[in-house]
Amino acid sequence: MAVVVSSNGNAPAFEAKLTVYVFICVVIAAFGGLIFGYDIGISGGVTAMDDFLKEFFPAVWEKKKHVHENNYCKYDNQFLQLFTSSLYLAALVASFIASAVCSKLGRKPTMQFASVFFLIGVGLTAGAVNLIMLIFGRILLGFGVGFGNQAVPLFLSEIAPAQLRGGLNIVFQLMVTIGILIANLVNYFTATVHPYGWRIALGGAAIPAVILLFGSLIICETPTSLIERNKNEEGKEVLRKIRGVEDINEEYESIVHACDIASQVKDPYRKLLKPASRPPFIIGMLLQLFQQFTGINAIMFYAPVLFQTVGFGSDAALLSAVITGSINVLSTFVGIYLVDKTGRRFLLLQSSVHMLICQLIIGIILAKDLGTTGTLGKPQALVVVIFVCVYVMGFAWSWGPLGWLIPSETFPLETRSAGFAVAVSCNMFFTFVIAQAFLSMLCGMRSGIFFFFSAWIIVMGLFAMFFIPETKGVAIDDMRESVWKPHWFWKRYMLSEDDVEKRN
Numbered sequence: 001m002a003v004v005v006s007s008n009g010n011a012p013a014f015e016a017k018l019t020v021y022v023f024i025c026v027v028i029a030a031f032g033g034l035i036f037g038y039d040i041g042i043s044g045g046v047t048a049m050d051d052f053l054k055e056f057f058p059a060v061w062e063k064k065k066h067v068h069e070n071n072y073c074k075y076d077n078q079f080l081q082l083f084t085s086s087l088y089l090a091a092l093v094a095s096f097i098a099s100a101v102c103s104k105l106g107r108k109p110t111m112q113f114a115s116v117f118f119l120i121g122v123g124l125t126a127g128a129v130n131l132i133m134l135i136f137g138r139i140l141l142g143f144g145v146g147f148g149n150q151a152v153p154l155f156l157s158e159i160a161p162a163q164l165r166g167g168l169n170i171v172f173q174l175m176v177t178i179g180i181l182i183a184n185l186v187n188y189f190t191a192t193v194h195p196y197g198w199r200i201a202l203g204g205a206a207i208p209a210v211i212l213l214f215g216s217l218i219i220c221e222t223p224t225s226l227i228e229r230n231k232n233e234e235g236k237e238v239l240r241k242i243r244g245v246e247d248i249n250e251e252y253e254s255i256v257h258a259c260d261i262a263s264q265v266k267d268p269y270r271k272l273l274k275p276a277s278r279p280p281f282i283i284g285m286l287l288q289l290f291q292q293f294t295g296i297n298a299i300m301f302y303a304p305v306l307f308q309t310v311g312f313g314s315d316a317a318l319l320s321a322v323i324t325g326s327i328n329v330l331s332t333f334v335g336i337y338l339v340d341k342t343g344r345r346f347l348l349l350q351s352s353v354h355m356l357i358c359q360l361i362i363g364i365i366l367a368k369d370l371g372t373t374g375t376l377g378k379p380q381a382l383v384v385v386i387f388v389c390v391y392v393m394g395f396a397w398s399w400g401p402l403g404w405l406i407p408s409e410t411f412p413l414e415t416r417s418a419g420f421a422v423a424v425s426c427n428m429f430f431t432f433v434i435a436q437a438f439l440s441m442l443c444g445m446r447s448g449i450f451f452f453f454s455a456w457i458i459v460m461g462l463f464a465m466f467f468i469p470e471t472k473g474v475a476i477d478d479m480r481e482s483v484w485k486p487h488w489f490w491k492r493y494m495l496s497e498d499d500v501e502k503r504n
């Protein structure tokens, strides 16, 4: 695959091809995303399996048998939800450790650690004979997610040629969506395997974990990470290999320059608090809040209930998983295709309008037609299902992938790993908040929850419009000059220390 890529004009035109080797590295590394997606998708199904509940949460199972549900108030147990979200809490902590490993040892060993955590975590959860094993396994899976989600997006952004960075980075999100789809299918089929279907479901994550472990033996370390750790010759070699061209001197020099600056920073977290770090730091954190407050995980969780209302009966769960899951996967390709053509801002703005309309229509129909226990008429339910699908589409090519891409490409090298760790842990925190609170919110706010998410979408759309600059095609180590310094708002933080002194 020798596609010569050229710069879009505002970035240094480093010559590069999309080599087969880079492509292989991208696919292997993105298996980290597949495991993350599988973990997101699998727990909802497993915690609904009676065999699983009987074994680990007998009290919950007893209660569930007698509980009276309505359209908004589904069976809701905080303890069980905490089991699901313990993974996100562990990942939140782990991403900070992963960031140190990523800087000191490199992106590749961090991915290898992730796959080992995944494998042990899968072994413990799938083979669990008591609650301790199960929870401990969940925590290790969380460590795997923390390490994987830290290293993989950074790795992808660093090995990709600038002009294709967006698309190659989104392969991570693509694998997340594939993981979710596979997990939902596995849930559906293993639910009928008694009494150990849940073990098969949890054990399934071993396959991508093994692929990541062995695959990570053949992928390269990123040139940036090698040069940052003073392995300049090796870094240059790898750069030549992944770019597929002879003349890599200019890009090599720019990485060396970035590494020189980075080496003067002893405490990246302190540096993150300095004014110059503010633009990527604030954007990186807010993107995570916004990504989760689009309501995507809530909508995907609620989708089977809506499909049931449309009249798909016992096949609702399967159909919902296949339809929304496939739309999620396929629409991510649109993001891959467009992100380096139309740019990041276009996708964020377009999808904000797109998702807002969907949320409002869903909210209005539910508010009007669905009483507390009454059912929705079939035509209305069908409209709701269609707009859920259209909504998932919009998310899949915008806030989903860009929540990972933008923080991985906008920090300068000296704070890249630390800044991205903060972003990953924020993502985990807000995913945890939604996972923990959604069912109770739905029960309390009813259709109002869709207006709640709509309000958030307006806020994020406005934020994107005014504060998220375009980073398409800009070399990863050139953001300060090409992006922040010219920006109407963020340039105020880009003054040199001399300027700040003069101003004071």
Ligand code: BGC
Residues within 6 Å of the ligand: 040, 173, 176, 177, 180, 291, 296, 297, 328, 399, 400, 401, 403, 427, 431
């Ligand atoms: C988000 C997940 C979400 C998934 C949906 C990811 O980018 O971080 O929380 O479940 O997209 O495809």
